Amino acid sequence: xxxxxxxxxxxxxxxxxxKAYPPQSGFEGSHEPDKLVKTxxxxxGMQCGIQLKVKDNxxxxxxxxxxxxxxxxxxxxxxxxxxxxxxxxxxxxDPIQRVxxxxxxxxxxxxxxxxxxxxxxxxxxxxxxxxxxxxxxxxLTNEKSYMIGKFARVALKTANLDYNGRLCMVSAxxxxxxxxxxxxxxxxxxxxxxxxxxxxxxxNISETFPTLTHYIWQARDKGAKLIVVDPRVIPLARTAxxxxxxxxxxxxxxxxxxxxxxxxxxxxxxDFINNHTSGFEEAIEAVKDYDLDWAEKTTGIPKEQxxxxxxxxxxxxxxxxxxxxxxxxxxxxxxNVLSCINIVLASGRIGKPYCGxxxxxxxxxxxxxxxxxxxxxxxxxxxxxTNPEHRKYISEVWGIDEKDMPGKGLTAYEQIEAIHRxxxxxxxxxxxNPLVSLPNNNFVREALEKLEFYICIDTFxxxxxxxxxxxxxxxxxxxxxxxVTTAEGRVVRINEAVSxxxxxxxxxxxxxxxxxxxxxxxxxxxxxxxxxxxELRVASKGGTADYFGITYKKVVDNMGVFWPCPSEDHxxxxxxxxxxxxxxxxxxxxxxxxxxRPPAERTDKEYPILLTTGRVVSQYLSGTxxxxxxxxxxxxxxxxxxxxPKLAFQYGIEDRDMIKVITRRGEAEFPAQIVExxxxxxxxxxxxxxxxxxxxxxTIGTLDPVSKIPEFKVxxxxxIVTGKKSTQELTDTAYQSYT
Amino acid sequence: MPETNYNHEMAFFxxxxxxxxxxxxxMACAECETNGQxxxxxxxxxxxxxxxxxxxxxxxxxEDPTCANxxxxxAIHQDDFGVxxxxxxxxxxxxxxxxxxxxxxxxKKEEKAELMMKCNMCYDRxxxxxxxxxxxxxxxxxxxxxxxxxxxxxxxxxxxxNSFKFGNQEVKTKVNVMMPKGTxxxxxx
Numbered sequence: 049x050x051x052x053x054x055x056x057x058x059x060x061x062x063x064x065x066x067k068a069y070p071p072q073s074g075f076e077g078s079h080e081p082d083k084l085v086k087t088x089x090x091x092x093g094m095q096c097g098i099q100l101k102v103k104d105n106x107x108x109x110x111x112x113x114x115x116x117x118x119x120x121x122x123x124x125x126x127x128x129x130x131x132x133x134x135x136x137x138x139x140x141x142d143p144i145q146r147v148x149x150x151x152x153x154x155x156x157x158x159x160x161x162x163x164x165x166x167x168x169x170x171x172x173x174x175x176x177x178x179x180x181x182x183x184x185x186x187x188l189t190n191e192k193s194y195m196i197g198k199f200a201r202v203a204l205k206t207a208n209l210d211y212n213g214r215l216c217m218v219s220a221x222x223x224x225x226x227x228x229x230x231x232x233x234x235x236x237x238x239x240x241x242x243x244x245x246x247x248x249x250x251x252n253i254s255e256t257f258p259t260l261t262h263y264i265w266q267a268r269d270k271g272a273k274l275i276v277v278d279p280r281v282i283p284l285a286r287t288a289x290x291x292x293x294x295x296x297x298x299x300x301x302x303x304x305x306x307x308x309x310x311x312x313x314x315x316x317x318x319d320f321i322n323n324h325t326s327g328f329e330e331a332i333e334a335v336k337d338y339d340l341d342w343a344e345k346t347t348g349i350p351k352e353q354x355x356x357x358x359x360x361x362x363x364x365x366x367x368x369x370x371x372x373x374x375x376x377x378x379x380x381x382x383x384n385v386l387s388c389i390n391i392v393l394a395s396g397r398i399g400k401p402y403c404g405x406x407x408x409x410x411x412x413x414x415x416x417x418x419x420x421x422x423x424x425x426x427x428x429x430x431x432x433x434t435n436p437e438h439r440k441y442i443s444e445v446w447g448i449d450e451k452d453m454p455g456k457g458l459t460a461y462e463q464i465e466a467i468h469r470x471x472x473x474x475x476x477x478x479x480x481n482p483l484v485s486l487p488n489n490n491f492v493r494e495a496l497e498k499l500e501f502y503i504c505i506d507t508f509x510x511x512x513x514x515x516x517x518x519x520x521x522x523x524x525x526x527x528x529x530x531x532v533t534t535a536e537g538r539v540v541r542i543n544e545a546v547s548x549x550x551x552x553x554x555x556x557x558x559x560x561x562x563x564x565x566x567x568x569x570x571x572x573x574x575x576x577x578x579x580x581x582x583e584l585r586v587a588s589k590g591g592t593a594d595y596f597g598i599t600y601k602k603v604v605d606n607m608g609v610f611w612p613c614p615s616e617d618h619x620x621x622x623x624x625x626x627x628x629x630x631x632x633x634x635x636x637x638x639x640x641x642x643x644x645r646p647p648a649e650r651t652d653k654e655y656p657i658l659l660t661t662g663r664v665v666s667q668y669l670s671g672t673x674x675x676x677x678x679x680x681x682x683x684x685x686x687x688x689x690x691x692x693p694k695l696a697f698q699y700g701i702e703d704r705d706m707i708k709v710i711t712r713r714g715e716a717e718f719p720a721q722i723v724e725x726x727x728x729x730x731x732x733x734x735x736x737x738x739x740x741x742x743x744x745x746x747t748i749g750t751l752d753p754v755s756k757i758p759e760f761k762v763x764x765x766x767x768i769v770t771g772k773k774s775t776q777e778l779t780d781t782a783y784q785s786y787t
Numbered sequence: 788m789p790e791t792n793y794n795h796e797m798a799f800f801x802x803x804x805x806x807x808x809x810x811x812x813x814m815a816c817a818e819c820e821t822n823g824q825x826x827x828x829x830x831x832x833x834x835x836x837x838x839x840x841x842x843x844x845x846x847x848x849x850e851d852p853t854c855a856n857x858x859x860x861x862a863i864h865q866d867d868f869g870v871x872x873x874x875x876x877x878x879x880x881x882x883x884x885x886x887x888x889x890x891x892x893x894x895k896k897e898e899k900a901e902l903m904m905k906c907n908m909c910y911d912r913x914x915x916x917x918x919x920x921x922x923x924x925x926x927x928x929x930x931x932x933x934x935x936x937x938x939x940x941x942x943x944x945x946x947x948x949n950s951f952k953f954g955n956q957e958v959k960t961k962v963n964v965m966m967p968k969g970t971x972x973x974x975x976x
Contacts, residue, residue, distance in 0.1 A: 074820040109818060112923045123924040128814040254807035258926035265805050265927055269942045283807040283839045665809045679817070683810055693836070703836075724837045 051497045052514055054151035056739070062151060063509035064138035065671075067678035070109075075135075077103025085545035086113055089127045090187065090525035091668045093409035093535030094118065094259050096127050097607075100526060100545045107134035107526060107546060117607055118237065118534070124258035125666055125680060132677045133524060134546065138508050140521040141550040152509075152519070157553070157561075160518050164476075165565045167501040167517075168204065171474040177454070181208035181463050181472045185479030186216070186417025187669075189530030189542055190595075191580040192555055193413065194428060194587070195572070196478070197421025200454075202446055202571050203563035207457035208472060210424040212480045212669075214460040216414050218423075218755040219381025220371070220407030226382070227389045227638050228624075229631030230592045231430060232415065232537045233406025234398055235368070236610065236622035241266045242402040245364040247275045247357070249299065249388060250374015250761075251408050254283040255665040257372075257535075260408070273364075275357050277302065278374060279660055280690070280732060281725035290357055293727050295348030296660045296762035297647035299375040303387035304335040304644055305343035306358040310394050315362025317396025324628045327639035331390050334641035346644060348727065361391065366402040373410060374662070377760040379648045381752040386640040393637050399625030409535040411669070412525075416533030419593035420584055424457035428584060429591020438591075445587045447571060459756035461486060461749055467495040478505040478522065478555060483512040484670035484738040487747035487758040488713045505558055510672040511738035521552040528554045529577040531603060536622075538608035539598050556580070589614070592631050647762040648750035651729075655711065655764035657695070658730040661743045662761075667736035675736065686774075687741050689718035690732040691767075696722045699769055708768040709733070714745035719774030731765065795868065796934045799908065799922065800947055801843055802965035805929035808832065808841035812921035812930055819909070819920060825897065827873075827906035828921050828930075843929060845921065846871060846893045846906035847951075848961035854885035854894055854905075862903075869961045870910060874903040890953045890975075908961075938965075948973055 052059065081101035088095040097116025101109040110131045112121030143160035144152040171180050182200045186193060193211075200209035221231040228234070240246065240263040254261050261284065268274060276285035277292045277299070285291040294302055310316050311332050321328050340351035347354070361367065369392050375384040389405065397403035409415045420428040421442075428445075431438035433456050443450040458466055464486065466472045486492045496502060496515040504516040513519050526545040533539050548554055556577065563572040574580045578600050589596035597613035598620070610620040630637045651658060666683035668674045675681060689707050701707060705720045709731070718733055718741070726732055733743040748763040813826035828845045832838075852871045855863035862878035863885060865871045874885070874894075879902050885894045886903065894905040909919035913932075917923070922932035931938060938947060947963035950972040964973065 070818070070824060072823045074818065079820060112920075114923075119926075121918075121923045122926045122928070123811055123815070124809050124926050125811045125814045128811055128818070128924060254809065254927070258807060258809045258811065261805075261807055261927040266941075269944065281839065283809075286839050287804055665807075679814055722836060725839055 053146040053148055056514070058151055059509070059514050063140075065675045066138050067681050068132055068136050068676060069678040070132065075103070075106070075108040077101070078109035081108055084111055085543050087526065087543045087545060088532065088540055089123070089130050089412070090133070090673070091126050091130060091412055092257055093411060093414050094257050095412060095532055095534040095540055096123055096259050098123065098127060098130070100131055102545050105546045105549070107131045115607070118538070119259045122259050122262060125683065126668055126674060129677045129680050133673045134526060136508070136676055138676055139549070140507060140509060140519060141552060143518065143520050143551070145518045146516065157551070160520055161561060161565060164503050164518060164562065167474060168566070171500060172205075175473050177205045178207050178457070179472055180204055180206050180474040180476070181458070182206065183210060183212070183460060183463065183475065183477040183480045183482065184422060185212040186411045186413045186422065187525070188417060188479050188555070189413060189528070189532055189577070190416040190420060190539070190584060191530040191577045193417040193422045194420040194584040195556060195559055195574070195580055197426070197428065198446055199559050199563055199572070202448055203566045203568050204476070205452070205454060207454035208424065208463055208466070209422070209457055210460040210463060211417065211422045212460065212485060213411065213414055213418045213422065214756060215485055215758065215760070216373070216410045217376060217407050217418070219376035219378070219752055219757045220385050221418060222382040222755040223385030223389060224407070226640055227386060227393070229633070230624070231418070232593070232611070232624065233408075233535060234624045235404030235406060236536045236538070237263050239402050239404040239623065240264060240368050242270060243267050243272055243366050243368040243404065244402075245273045245275065245360050245367040247277070247361060247367065247369045248284065249277040249369070249371040250376070251370050251372035252278070252282045252284070252374070252662055253370070253408070256410065256663050257408055258665060273360050275360060279727045279730050290353060290360065292349045292353055292357055295727065296658050296730055297378065298347035298349075299378070299384040300380060300387040300642050301338065301343055301346040301644040302349065302354065303384070303391055304642060305338045305340065305347070305354055306361060307332065307387070307391050307394060308335045308338045309355065309358035310362045310391065313362060316394045320396030321394065324630070325393050325637045325639055326634060327641070328394070330641040331639035334643045338644070348729070361395070364395070364397070366400070367395065367397050368402070368404040370406060370408055372408045374761060376407070377757060378762065379750045379752050379759040380645055381757045382754040383642045387642040390639050390642065393639055399623065399628060406536070413532035415535055415537060416531070416539065419533070420588060424459055429588035430593040431591050441590070442587060445583070459751070461751060461758055462756065464492050464495045467498055473499065474501040475499055476503045476505070477512065481510040481512045481670035481672050483515070484510070484736070484742055484744065487744050487760055488749040489742055489744045490714050491749065505555060506672070508672050508676065510670065520558050522555045522558060523548045523552060528556060531581060531600070533611065534608070537610045539595065539603055539611060540608045541600065541603045648759055649712070649748055649763045651764045655766050657765050657767055659709065659711065659746060659763050659765040660730055660732050660761050661735045661747060662732060663736065664734045667734070669736065670738070671736040687718055687734050687737050687743060688721040690721050690723050690726050692726050692728045693722050693724060694728045695731070696720065699767055701769055704774045706770045706772040706774055708770050709746055709765050710768060711746040711748070711763055711765045713748065716740060716742065716745050717770060731767070735760070794916065797913070797932060798935060798947070799845070799848075799919065799962040800931040800933075800938050800965055801845065801962060802929050802931070802942070802945065803842055804965070805927045806830070806841050806843055807927045807929070808839060809926060811924045811926055812843065815920045815924040822904070825904060827904065844891065844893060845930070845962060846908070847891050848908060850959040850961070853888045853890060853958075857884040857888040859884060870908050872907045872910070873905045876902055879903055890951070890956060890958055944968060946970060951975065
């Protein structure tokens, strides 16, 4: 029974999202806090250093942390306001259970635990172990991510564990493993500062990683050329030397054409290609017909601009290529990534100072959380759950029989499909709000409604948690010790600033108790987070993501350590591949042939407009935290439909007109924002909201065949002018969910 | 004037080209308890219909502050370091002369409080050797607090300008605007 237990209005009235603001004169103690705790922001992959002010076990404000080397005090609006999630009136202070017709009622931990255990046992006895699945998230620390990988396999004994990184950078991970045999940005961000050419593809850096902007601007102060590939003139592109307004879905065609131009003009590093790579001939064979006319037609970018970009890139002495979800959220996300890597390898500009490449991981621990067994096919150290040697090693670390280690499970969206097929009957989730963040979310909601038992660990009642039978009141980022690994591969220390309030518990404690009640408490005996980390170090030893030489002390003393770090006397590795020893089977970097193929859904007469989705600077992911922080909500209160004036004119659309957007999967209404900063054939909606204003009612669930990432970034839609103007009332109902 | 660690060489620089419109400066400014959750710095789109270009307006801390000159209650004080302070609450009569007279449009009258409020360059922070909050957090460093020498070394393609001409009025400010090389004065016709 995972249907909503009461009307959505009733649930929202009690559990929010409500907007919280600081008192006019600040929180009590903000001027004279008991202590300042050095930690990191709870949001994106930059993991900016920040100090939290603590008074009487409550967060009273923040103070910039000037010494932390990545951000030196700099923060974005989310970082400035991140402390406001603490002491929030919407916070779940007790475990709660659904009560049909009434909503939710508080229950004791004993009731929550005993019901949970009996339902797990009932479902697994009746339908098999894999019928109970787990979904997790990588806003969690390395310690929790590692423990969840072990918890699912050892305590739940299920193959079906996956995580919200599946919606993040798995295409980049897949591409990096194919090309380099290792999944990490190749350089620290410091290498950006002196790069001669910086190419940013599908990364809205100034809104989603604002503090990284400084590094790019510093490079430009030294004369760097900036090329931005994006269907929109994002803030970073406004002053770029070259903005390539790629048609959604055209990325691999662009990079294929650039590779061909590089080869035709001999702007390639023959020594590097000959000595340190393989597959070059196949890669250029795949793009031999990608001339400029074809490229212009396929990418929607004027050919002069493509040539100029290829010339800048081809002739550069140093360079850095960055990409993010814009090219990764595609049914060919891995191919897009590989097409980028091909032009990096052809240039030979990698593993040298100011020569870099990397994906910009989105979530706070998107890097570390994807390395240590959080994924359905993975074991710690970025090991493979289907590899007999890897299974044997981890089984030994975990003290289990290798035969009891489950196999490869289903990815996040495939789990939703499996619920529809009746194969998954029960679920536990933590740190994941799929009802907002997965595509085609009416389909997701119907799946949640089919579950026999759904338990959610969360701090707020998210849109997804509203469907739970039991919600366990877990801990916020600032309430539990640990480490995270930033987008540049730097392991940093998260310090517990306050203890969990009231009847809430640390996530780790909750998982350990469930494990204990499932009879494997001896395998989850961790008095401190450092004990978990020390086990993680051993479990990762010898894997590609090797943390063995990293200790808490070393992390604190050095303000972060870059993995791989195989021994305690090893300083860590900010820049990969200086030794040219790639982690592939032949030790070489691999070119991969990439032939362009179109997106899963193309425009036609019925659905003539391209729809793409993305983010705004004041919101983070599905908004479970940031849609509750008043000032962040007020900055951009509701999702707007960005539309070019020429397209708007065709439909007779004026600013703030309510436009119904319809796709083959759903429909929703958004106020129009008419801007010249978007392609004429494309509309854009940010996705952070749930319910009626969720852009993911419209997006398509087609997955990349390798990474299983959904195609959030392109589908076909039609636009209907409703005749209504946007009003404040409409804004106020933005958070309502379907009943 | 109490003894402070205020560094006379430090100056404030605004570079609109670097601004990404994120509003971190406003969020951080409003956190200061003396501001009562109101920001004293303002970020606005120039024209969102055509561009994401934003402007940042902070008090320019004029050498000869018009706001103080037109104040009938003598509520606006300029200290020895050139910082023009927000109106003294015990003197301000809420007349809005300063609001109307400021060539940069900086002071805002807080209708609820019947008081003029404006930036005092985080005197509580700058007087103890810290940077103002907005320039500390600014993720693009469109707002920078440091010395002229530092910024000239870091950003060789632009120059700090602190001389403005509004019609016949010439204004020199403590806050600099970064402009293309060769610019000496910003002229507003």
